[in-house]
Every structure is written in C-alpha cells, then in structure tokens.
Ligand code: SF4
C-alpha cells in the first residue's frame with residue numbers, strides 16, 4: 001500500500017475495497033498513480049474516463065459522486081490496463097463491482113434497458129443471441145435466413161436448449177434472483193435513477 | 200513466445216466437447232461449419248448436446264452479477280463432462296466465460312451460493328479444461344499443412360487476437376505482450392503475417408460499448424483498421440466472432456463518413472483453415488460478412504507439390520528393394 005493511501009485509509013466510508021478483495025482482485029489502493037493504464041486505455045482516448053480520478057474519489061469516500069456518474073459505464077472491459085499496470089490492478093473487475101453497486105443504489109437503468117435483451121433471450125430460450133438478432137431491423141426475415149443458411153452449410157438446425165435443461169435453468173434464474181432483476185429492468189421499476197453526465 | 204506448458208496439455212486427438220456459442224450458432228454459422236469441417240478432416244471426435252445453454256458472459260457483462268455466470272458455467276460443465284474431458288471453443292467470449300467463472304469462485308460467498316444452487320440440481324462445481332480452437336489449430340499445424348490442398352499465396356494478413364484471449368495468463372498459447380502463434384499459422388499456410396502498431400488493442404466492441412456508447416466503439420475500430428491498413432495488410436485474421444462482427448460491420452459506417460479509405464476483409468481462423476483444407480468457398484458462411492471477401496479468396500491458390508528429385512534415403516531403399 002502506498003503512503004497516500006495509508007494516510008487516507010481512515011476516510012474510507014464504504015466496504016468497497018474489502019469487497020474488491022473478496023472478488024480476488026488486486027486491491028486498487030496498490031495503485032502507484034503512474035498513469036500507465038490511462039495511456040493504454042481506449043475509454044480514456046474516447047471519453048472523459050480516467051481511472052485514476054475514479055480511484056481517487058473512491059479513496060476519498062465520494063461514493064455517491066462515483067456511483068451516480070456515467071464515468072463507470074465507459075470501460076471497455078478490455079484488460080489492456082491490467083496488462084500494462086506494474087501492480088496488476090484489475091481495473092475492469094473493479095469497475096464491474098462499481099457498476100453493480102451503482103445498480104443497487106438505483107442507477108444505470110437507462111443503460112441496462114439497452115443491454116437487457118440478451119438476458120430476456122436467456123430466460124426465454126436458454127441462449128443470449130437468437131437468429132432473429134442477426135438483423136434487429138427485420139427479425140422475422142433474419143430468423144428465416146439464418147435457418148436457411150445453416151441448412152445450406154450442411155449444419156444441424158439452430159441450437160435449441162432441451163426442455164430438461166430449461167427446467168434446470170429456471171431454477172437457476174429463480175434462485176440467483178436473476179429473473180426478478182431482469183423483469184425489474186424491463187418494466188422500468190429497477191434501477192430507476194438517471195445517471196449524472198458531469199464528473 | 201509460445202507457452203509450451205499449455206501446448207503440451209492440449210490433447211491432439213480429443214475427444215472434445217465442442218461448445219456451441221450462441222453468437223456463432225445463431226449469427227455466424229459459417230464459423231461453426233468451418234470448425235466442424237476441420238475436426239472431421241483431422242479425424243478428431245467431438246460432441247455437442249442440446250442440454251447445453253449459453254455461456255453466461257453477456258449477462259455478467261451487462262448486470263455484473265457473478266452468480267448467473269458461475270451457475271451457468273457449473274451446469275454446462277456438468278453436461279459436457281458426460282461426453283468428454285476437454286472443451287473446445289472458437290469464441291473468445293465463451294472461452295473467457297469459463298475462466299472468469301473460475302476466477303469469481305475465489306469469492307467464498309459466490310462459491311458457497313453457487314454450490315448451494317447447483318446442489319438443488321444435484322450437481323456441483325468443478326472446472327474443466329477449456330481450450331481455444333485457435334490453440335488446437337496450432338497444436339495440429341503439422342497435420343494441417345500435410346493435409347492442405349490450398350496455400351495463401353503470400354497474402355499479407357494482420358492478426359487481431361482479441362482482448363479476452365489474454366485475460367488469464369496461465370491459459371492460452373500466448374501473452375498480450377508479443378503474441379506470435381497465429382502469425383506462425385499464417386506463415387506455415389503460405390501467407391505473410393504483418394505487424395501493426397495497434398495490434399494489442401480492442402476491436403471496439405468493448406463488452407457493452409458497441410451498443411451503449413457507439414461513437415466510442417467506432418473511434419476504436421477506426422484506430423485499429425487504420426493501423427492495419429497503414430501496415431499494408433490485405434486481410435485481417437481474427438479468432439473470435441465478436442471481433443469479426445465489429446471489425447467487419449463497423450467498416451461500413453467508417454467508410455460512409457470517410458474515416459477509413461478502403462475496406463479490408465475480416466476472416467475467422469476456422470474459415471481460413473477450412474478453406475486451406477479444401478472446404479468450398481460457399482460453405483464457410485461469407486454471406487454473413489459485410490466487407491467483400493473476394494480480394495482474400497482471389498489470393499488462395501492451389502497447392503502445387505514441387506518435385507525436388509528423390510531424396511538419397513529413398514533412392515537407397517528403392518535400390519535395395521529393386
Ligand atoms: S497502471 Fe496501475 S499503478 Fe499505474 S496508475 Fe494505473 S492502476 Fe495505478
């Protein structure tokens with residue numbers, strides 16, 4: 001742990017860093033603020049995203065500021081930073097953790113509603129991507145074309161998950177709370193707070 | 200430098216469970232057809248099953264919930280183990296789903312809850328060796344060269360490995376620093392691998408950015424494509440259907456707004472190797488590509504076996520026999 005982080009330890013007002021450790025993540029306070037990650041980062045090149053700013057606010061305990069921001073939704077989950085970081089801080093896992101905490105406080109709904117279609121597919125069919133997703137402008141012809149294309153290629157019909165497997169999956173969706181969450185996102189009941197564009 | 204330890208662990212003959220990723224099965228069936236073709240030509244036994252589901256990575260990527268990933272992976276492994284001891288996948292997403300799940304199981308709470316849920320299905324969590332199909336191709340490269348009926352005719356190809364191939368350092372043939380095994384494959388198949396500055400960068404997909412922050416995704420694809428074009432490559436080789444989708448489809452938008460000067464075909468490694476082994480050009484699914492692959496196909500040539508005279512050993516043995 002570097003000196004600055006030690007000095008600031010007393011101000012950590014949330015359990016985030018302990019949580020990070022539970023995920024097996026190299027603790028983000030090992031960050032030396034060297035900037036190697038920012039130089040490599042595609043999100044930093046294309047938006048206001050700067051991981052060092054985020055980690056500083058985490059350390060200062062500015063939780064609401066971090067969790068309510070669009071910043072944490074910019075990461076590409078590409079792990080380029082981790083491969084360059086001398087302390088091997090696993091930033092993308094840490095960002096995932098922040099996104100999860102943001103959702104739990106009601107943020108991120110607008111983004112999740114764009115992403116939720118794969119989860120809906122999973123719940124209904126056991127797969128995330130359907131033949132109809134091939135062309136979302138025209139799902140019906142996309143489905144037909146995909147079935148025909150597989151036939152032309154000499155492949156077995158499109159993958160369908162067996163009823164026995166669907167039964168098991170439904171248990172998983174219930175027990176993990178996944179079905180409830182997906183329904184909440186789709187109906188707009190959860191998460192419901194808008195995110196802040198300024199950081 | 201190729202990770203020899205990993206290479207040794209890959210069984211050359213299988214049998215394998217071929218993981219049916221839904222993006223390949225439902226959107227890029229040509230990659231599946233090519234993969235099956237290669238396994239058949241090499242005489243490698245493989246299984247698929249309708250009891251398998253999605254890998255779970257898209258849901259982890261969107262909702263950041265570990266449990267949905269660990270439970271789906273645990274259940275799928277239980278299915279696959281009935282057929283084989285090793286899993287093959289030609290998709291970086293599915294590949295990293297398994298390794299990410301194993302990583303997340305280090306969290307005691309996640310592990311306990313996962314075991315509890317799988318327990319209700321009469322299963323438990325035990326990881327299985329998951330091998331990327333590109334690794335398998337490298338493992339069998341000698342056989343592929345021997346059985347090849349076509350060559351690349353010097354075609355200049357740039358490799359994009361894709362971020363999620365590199366996340367777990369102990370797994371896989373190469374590290375992100377300076378990967379080279381796919382270049383070696385290109386060379387052995389008669390092509391010319393091309394290096395470029397943005398080689399280790401993301402394709403632009405960015406897990407959610409291709410749908411959530413499109414402009415950011417396009418900007419990254421643009422950097423990648425321009426770096427590849429600057430290096431003089433004539434085609435791009437990928438090992439993942441998502442990278443294929445983004446690098447191929449985003450080119451149309453980038454060309455419309457004149458951010459890239461010309462289009463460059465993007466080919467999955469399974470498609471390339473299947474063609475080299477003699478698959479028909481209309482049997483690897485180029486219908487799903489947006490950039491015309493003709494410039495690539497035009498460069499694939501018949502393999503001429505040159506007669507270099509009898510080797511002395513053969514002459515000696517034929518004399519003895521005669
Ligand atoms: S590369 Fe690692 S140590 Fe350097 S600033 Fe980034 S996270 Fe901190």
Ligand code: SF4
Pocket residue numbers: 037040041042043044051074075076077078079080081082091092
């Ligand atoms: S994983 Fe996220 S933080 Fe790391 S380099 Fe990629 S976009 Fe940047």
